[in-house]
Amino acid sequence: MRITGGSVRGRTLRGPKGTNDTIRPTSDRVREALFSILGDRVRDARVLDLFAGTGSLGLEALSRGAASAVFIDRSPTALDLIRANLLHCGITRAELYRIDLTRPAGYSNLARRLAPGRQFDLVFLDPPYEKNLADLALKMVENTGLVAPGGLVVAEERGKVILPDPVGSLRLLQHRRYGETSIWLYSIENSAT
Numbered sequence: 001m002r003i004t005g006g007s008v009r010g011r012t013l014r015g016p017k018g019t020n021d022t023i024r025p026t027s028d029r030v031r032e033a034l035f036s037i038l039g040d041r042v043r044d045a046r047v048l049d050l051f052a053g054t055g056s057l058g059l060e061a062l063s064r065g066a067a068s069a070v071f072i073d074r075s076p077t078a079l080d081l082i083r084a085n086l087l088h089c090g091i092t093r094a095e096l097y098r099i100d101l102t103r104p105a106g107y108s109n110l111a112r113r114l115a116p117g118r119q120f121d122l123v124f125l126d127p128p129y130e131k132n133l134a135d136l137a138l139k140m141v142e143n144t145g146l147v148a149p150g151g152l153v154v155a156e157e158r159g160k161v162i163l164p165d166p167v168g169s170l171r172l173l174q175h176r177r178y179g180e181t182s183i184w185l186y187s188i189e190n191s192a193t
Contacts, residue, residue: 001027001054001056002028003059003063004028004031004035005032005035005060005064006060006064006065007063007065008059008063008089008091009063011063011088013054013055013056013059013085013088013089014054014081014085015054015081016054016081026056026057026126026181027178027181029178030178031056031057031060033176033178033183034057034154034183035060035061037176037183037185038152038154041121041122041152042061042064042065042122043064043065043066044065045061045067045120045121045122046066046067046068046119046121046148047061047066047068047069047120047121048072048122048124048146049061049072049124050123050124050125050127050137051125051133051137052071052072052073052078052124052126053073053078053081053126054078054082054085055071055081055082056085057124057126057154058070058071058094058124059086059091062089062091062093062094063089063091066093066122067093068094069095070094070095070114070120071094071095071096072096072101072110073098073099074098074099074101074102079098082094083096097110097113099113101127101133101140102127102131102133104136104140106140107140107141107143108144110144110146111144111146114146118146119145119146119147119148119151120146120147120148121148121150121151121152122151122152122154123141123146123147123151123152123154124156125138125153125154125155126156129157129158129161130158134161134163134184135163138155138163138167138186139167139168141153141170142167142170142188143168147170148188149190150187150188150190151187151188152173152185152186152188153185153186153187153188154183154184154185154186155184155186156181156183156184157181157182157184158180158181158182159177159178159179159180159181159182161182163184166189169188169189170186170188170189171186171189172184172185172186173185173187
């Protein structure tokens, strides 16, 4: 697993040791395709990486010019991996929080831990597959107002799963499938329209 573009392109990232059912990094192939789709939208973006695992999505965004990233995971092991990967890449524009997002209360906790009204231009959701957590995360991210006007939400799930459209003010822009992985790209609809 490596960073596929930007200032630390080619840097190898630490992953979970052995078999780990709770940390499933996004493959290099899927990440490279996703960031090709996102293009310049990443530059200067405020990034929120939910169910961050190894932090590969947020780290990729930071390498490609994102202004900052907030990494959220419930696993101490995952947060240790993210810290190690940030250090290895020499990236400091990041915050890490241990929050369980498998239940709606986790999103209330997240909103309380962040500065009031804080919003993000790019939100990554990469929960454990086939547990209905991507659907819940989409709803909760939209409900808590974490997405800035014009912001994007990227959800990752197993290829056979179908995520909803719309989700409140989130509208599906694109859906792509890469083998067993699917990516959904949502934008937030301006409330003035």
